[in-house]
Amino acid sequence: MTENDQGSSWPTVADRSLSAAIAVDHLVKVYKQTRAIDDISFSLPRGSITGLLGGNGAGKTTTIATIMGLVLPTSGRVQVLGHRMPEDSASVLGRMNFESPYVDMPMRLTVRQNLTVFGKLYAVKNLSDRIAELACDLDLTEFIDRANGKLSAGQKTRVALAKALINQPELLLLDEPTASLDPDTADWVRGHLERYRKANNATILLASHNMLEVERLCDRVIIMKRGRIEDDDTPEAIMARYNRTTLEEVFLDVARGRVNGAQEAAR
């Protein structure tokens, strides 16, 4: 369902997208005069963790929202777990989940009530057992019967993560999962995501400004700038290409336009 639907032919990525967790093909999103996403294509294999990097306004959140079906593309296609989004979202929404700083868990409900409601929405079997398991894994037990609005930022993030994991998703979309967390809690969240991916062979796509987080977690990095993909490779390959030792230095090079001819050719 796009503004400029280009018909049913999409043979170039059809085979790839069947096995891919996410397949994005020539995606464009224009808001009035602004090209928020400018013809991007990528495909994420199942079981991978990919970082989406870029400055403010680079198009990360719009890309994730389009993959989730919350935003309709102007043109191009998105397939998630082998199904076109958003046309066939009913087939996949129960198998994926997300966490974003742009949405909150209802503040007046307790943690247990929130998880119960979302567990029922996702038709989670043995829900009370699943909530107990998440409470134990994410250390929620102490405040599980407290209203969400009365929790600290770190506790709220863990609750949001519990909601994102309630249905044991095959695909997890995370927008700034550790924003506003202290280093200890942020590190703890990263550790949990790593363990979850390994245990469930889940695919994770995360947008982040935290380069250390991306270096630690991701086996692939997509760098965006002004709605376009500037680079797409493993963290090590990207750092080597830019002749840098950290992704933060690469990020600054891209953000400030310090890209040399060799890197252009590599792209």
Next chain:
Amino acid sequence: MSEASLHRGISLHRIGAMILRYWYLLLSSWPRLLELLYWPALQVITWGFLQLYIAQNANFFARAGGTLIGAVILWDILFRGQLGFSISFLEEMWARNLGNLMMSPLKPIEFLLSLMIMSLIRLAIGVIPMTLLALFLFHFNVYALGVPLIAFFCNLIFTSWSVGIFVSGLVLRNGLGAESIVWTLMFGIMPLACVYYPVSVLPVWLQYIAWTLPPTYVFEGMRALLIENTFRTDLMLSALAINAVLLIASFGAFLALLRSARMQGSLLSGGE
């Protein structure tokens, strides 16, 4: 929530989950519960005493006992029904929870059905005590209307849902900047619905507009019942037919506004 999957398998389980969510919310705040009771009670007491006073001083109102207080109760069914629907929807906007719901397997039709059921629950909490107050303070037993009351109620609640669905779509598309429409739109309908006076009072050209609104038929029907002891089934059937059209149109408008919200990317922001 998928538009395309609209007609594929409505899940009572998911509707139940949403009702549970709103039930938890209601129970979490006694001021919200109290507010549900407070305004209807205040309305019926004020208008009840006014009716008593007028009845003591005017032959017509002495003969047409209950038309004012009956109108107040029926108007509250219409107004509170819409508010009950819309406030549950606004709760999601205020809580910034809409993104979570839109990303869940919940379908638009399931979301709207849960809001309809919540409007009935909220209405029951507010209006049943109101009717009991009318009975004990003013000896007006709205339940004595019998079967016609069911016809009045159904027509009013259908209209309230249509308005609720439409304004929720507007808020979805335009963010909380459109919130005031939720609180005021029904008052725009009020003069044309002829709640407290017959349609014949309106200028002829305005009567044509008034007859496009289902509540007009209900309030005319109520007056016919209380003053002439006649149940006008023709009025109720006409109202039902218009309500069917309004419900379909409002649902179509909601889906169009939801699609527009997806185009504009306003589902994630939802702000002003």
